[in-house]
Amino acid sequence: MSGGGDGGAELLALAPLRSAGLARASLALILCGAVLCATTLLSEGGLERFSFAYLWGFSFAWAIVLGSLFFVALQHVTRAVWSVVIRRVAEALAAPAGLLGVLFAPVLLLLLFTDHCAPFPWSNADLVRDDHVLQGKAPYLNVPFFVVRALFFFACWGGFAAFFVRQSLKQDAGGGAARTARMRRVAAPFLILFALTVTFASFDWLMSQDPHWYSTMYGVYVFAGMALAALAAITLAVLWLRARGLLGQGIVSDDHLYSLGGLLFAFTCFWAYIAFSQFMLVWYGNLPEETVYFARRGGAWLAVALLLVALRFALPFFLLLSRDAKRSPRRLVVTALIVLAGELLDLYWLIMPQLHEDGPRLGWQELGPPLFLAGALLLHVARFLGKHRPMAVGDPFLSKSCAFHL
Amino acid sequence: MAEGRNLAGVVGLCDDVESLLRAASAVRAAGYREWDCHTPYPVHGLDRAMGLKASPIPAICLAAGFAGAGVALLMQWWMSAVDYPVRIGGKPLYSWPAFVPIVFELFVLFSALATVCCVLVLCRLGRWHSPLHDSDVMRLVTSDRFAVVLRQEDRLFAEQEAAALLARSGCREVRPLYEREEDGSLI
Numbered sequence: 001m002s003g004g005g006d007g008g009a010e011l012l013a014l015a016p017l018r019s020a021g022l023a024r025a026s027l028a029l030i031l032c033g034a035v036l037c038a039t040t041l042l043s044e045g046g047l048e049r050f051s052f053a054y055l056w057g058f059s060f061a062w063a064i065v066l067g068s069l070f071f072v073a074l075q076h077v078t079r080a081v082w083s084v085v086i087r088r089v090a091e092a093l094a095a096p097a098g099l100l101g102v103l104f105a106p107v108l109l110l111l112l113f114t115d116h117c118a119p120f121p122w123s124n125a126d127l128v129r130d131d132h133v134l135q136g137k138a139p140y141l142n143v144p145f146f147v148v149r150a151l152f153f154f155a156c157w158g159g160f161a162a163f164f165v166r167q168s169l170k171q172d173a174g175g176g177a178a179r180t181a182r183m184r185r186v187a188a189p190f191l192i193l194f195a196l197t198v199t200f201a202s203f204d205w206l207m208s209q210d211p212h213w214y215s216t217m218y219g220v221y222v223f224a225g226m227a228l229a230a231l232a233a234i235t236l237a238v239l240w241l242r243a244r245g246l247l248g249q250g251i252v253s254d255d256h257l258y259s260l261g262g263l264l265f266a267f268t269c270f271w272a273y274i275a276f277s278q279f280m281l282v283w284y285g286n287l288p289e290e291t292v293y294f295a296r297r298g299g300a301w302l303a304v305a306l307l308l309v310a311l312r313f314a315l316p317f318f319l320l321l322s323r324d325a326k327r328s329p330r331r332l333v334v335t336a337l338i339v340l341a342g343e344l345l346d347l348y349w350l351i352m353p354q355l356h357e358d359g360p361r362l363g364w365q366e367l368g369p370p371l372f373l374a375g376a377l378l379l380h381v382a383r384f385l386g387k388h389r390p391m392a393v394g395d396p397f398l399s400k401s402c403a404f405h406l
Numbered sequence: 407m408a409e410g411r412n413l414a415g416v417v418g419l420c421d422d423v424e425s426l427l428r429a430a431s432a433v434r435a436a437g438y439r440e441w442d443c444h445t446p447y448p449v450h451g452l453d454r455a456m457g458l459k460a461s462p463i464p465a466i467c468l469a470a471g472f473a474g475a476g477v478a479l480l481m482q483w484w485m486s487a488v489d490y491p492v493r494i495g496g497k498p499l500y501s502w503p504a505f506v507p508i509v510f511e512l513f514v515l516f517s518a519l520a521t522v523c524c525v526l527v528l529c530r531l532g533r534w535h536s537p538l539h540d541s542d543v544m545r546l547v548t549s550d551r552f553a554v555v556l557r558q559e560d561r562l563f564a565e566q567e568a569a570a571l572l573a574r575s576g577c578r579e580v581r582p583l584y585e586r587e588e589d590g591s592l593i
Contacts, residue, residue: 276506283503286495322464405450 011393011402014248017241017385026378033372040365047110048118049365052355054106055119057370059206059347060229061377063222065100067230068093069161070194076164076180076187082259084401085252088392089237091168093230096380097161101154103373107205108150111143119354120146122211133212141208149204153197160190171394180396198223206347209354213293217278224271228312229343231267232336235260237381239329246390254327255406261326264316264335272313297349300359304349311342344370414585414592415557416568417543418577423449425576426552430455432575433554440560444544444553466524467517474516478509541592543583555583 040046040053071090075083083090110117116124121134122141128134134141163186167179199219207218215221238260242252282290297305316335325331352360392398420426430443434457443452486492487499497504538544538555547553554577556568565582572580584593 280503280506284495286497321468 011248011251011391011398014246014389014391014393016388017244017246017382017390019244019382019386022382023379023386026375026382029371029375029378031375033368033370033375036364036368037372038368040368043365046365047114048355050369051107051110051118052351053366054369054373055205055209056347056351056366057373058100058103058107059351060344060370061096061103061373062100062201063226063229063343063347064233064377065094065096065161065230066157066194066198067226067228068234069097069157069164070191070227071230071234072164073160073187073190073194076183077191079184081397081400082256082404084392084395084397085247085256085404086234086238086260086391087395088168088388088390089241090230090234091165091392092381092384092388092390093233093237094161095165095384096377098154098158099376099380101151101158103376104150104154108147111146119209119351120211122208137211141211146204149200153201156193156197160186160193168392168395169388171392172389174394176394176396179394195223198226206350209351210293212289215278215282215290215293217274217281221271221274221278224267224274225312225343225346228264228267228271228339231260231264232339232343235264235332235336236340239333241385241390243329248391251391251402253404255404257329257332258323258326258406261320261332261335264332264339265320265326268313268316268320268339272317275312296353296357300357301349301353304345304360308342308345308349311338311345316342410587411584411593412587413558413565413582415555415563415583416565416572417581417583418554418556418572418575419543419546419579419581420552420554420577423552425578426554427451427455428576429554429572432571433556436562436571438556438560438562440557440563442555444538444547444555446547446550446552449552461528463521463524463528467521470520471513471517474512474514475509477516478512479505482508537585537592541583543592 040050068090072094075087111123121127167183171179202219202222241247315338319335482505491499543553569580
């Protein structure tokens with residue numbers, strides 16, 4: 001039944017991606033995005049809209065890359081065998097973790113070299129002067145400490161992503177068992193660090209846009225969306241590479257797809273659980289300083305909130321409910337696209353109400369940064385896949401993974 | 407035929423999974439209905455080879471879940487808005503967000519109970535014991551053989567043809583299965 005029976009010859013023959021189309025498409029995205037960004041910045045009040053849109057696009061790229069890094073570390077820490085055949089695809093998506101640090105530069109530059117960065121009211125000295133709460137939070141929410149924290153986060157993610165990806169790539173040439181043991185040892189402490197850094201990064205970059213409000217569940221809410229977005233991206237990439245024949249014939253089987261679909265389904269439920277728990281606690285407590293957050297995101301934004309429930313929970317839940325659905329490539333592609341759209345909408349719903357209190361607005365001013373950042377991410381992934389094999393052929397558990405049956 | 411026993415079916419014994427799957431496919435293709443396979447461990451692909459239909463359990467599980475959610479919603483509406491209305495925290499008597507956890511719990515409870523009950527019924531658990539379990543066939547199956555049992559209740563059943571079919575399709579040994587008249591046990 002499995003392709004692994006044909007031995008290592010077929011696996012070693014797996015070649016890197018040869019697709020000029022993907023690189024060209026991502027360059028086109030980068031160019032489009034850059035032109036839109038430049039026009040936005042030159043227009044009246046453009047800097048404010050640009051900075052919000054940039055955070056939106058950046059959070060999306062961040063979610064996919066960091067979620068993929070989480071997926072890779074999770075496979076090592078659980079010693080998963082089933083996922084070995086698709087782990088390289090997740091590594092390709094996690095590899096741009098270092099690039100994220102460069103892409104975050106505009107936010108840091110705005111904070112350091114302008115009088116304040118619009119999405120972060122606490123960076124505005126005039127506001128802080130008259131605000132007791134912001135003065136109390138100033139020891140944490142101040143520009144130098146924010147920059148130091150961001151640099152620490154990126155150093156941490158970039159370093160560990162480089163470690164996991166490089167070990168796995170070196171494994172292609174040999175030294176399998178020792179490298180696998182090393183990655184498994186590192187994965188556990190990394191996941192603890194990952195939980196802390198992602199939580200604080202979500203506090204810093206997203207929650208602090210409304211610096212009076214706080215929720216201790218915010219970090220796990222952002223993480224749930226991140227894991228979903230990354231799983232959707234990994235599923236899409238696996239199916240795309242498989243359809244082009246790059247993952248061999250019949251090696252990535254229905255049972256592998258079922259496992260990806262199962263994870264996507266599980267995290268859909270997890271997101272709904274976390275999102276509702278956060279909402280219900282605020283609703284039940286009914287304290288003005290907490291409810292203001294959802295009040296702003298209901299009202300004129302209610303349609304977006306309801307669409308979010310559909311895209312994030314209802315649609316993926318019922319689309320993936322049956323056993324056959326999780327094995328069907330077409331169903332998985334449709335669901336993964338919906339999940340990715342859901343992540344974009346979720347981040348939009350988290351960020352944009354701070355700028356447009358009177359209801360959602362989506363003009364070309366908002367589209368520049370997401371297009372630019374998506375293009376940059378895609379180009380990095382395309383170049384990675386163009387240089388390296390699409391499967392971790394040196395992993396000692398590869399043949400077991402090929403023979404994986406549920 | 408010997409005294410005091412009647413033919414109950416024909417048993418084909420296989421040595422490995424491949425011949426079992428071949429035999430099962432052949433029996434299914436021949437159109438038999440009253441037959442079963444017995445194996446020492448779960449065999450991948452046997453469901454498909456035997457042509458077993460998808461289980462109705464998932465659909466029942468989902469339906470029971472929705473029933474549970476409906477019951478939970480009705481119950482909470484009746485209790486907190488009709489039978490014993492207490493206003494809490496200035497909220498409306500019918501405040502759906504507060505009901506969601508119970509709706510979720512009863513969804514899970516109803517679907518779990520329905521699933522367990524359906525599994526028991528579909529396994530025909532009302533019948534505590536099958537005489538086949540005491541036969542020599544089962545003694546072999548619980549160690550290292552795979553068996554295909556064709557029952558004489560099947561409308562296609564004829565001893566010679568059934569035995570020939572099994573022998574042709576991969577069973578190494580084919581033997582008749584008898585029912586003893588005095589106690590109904592199978593030998």
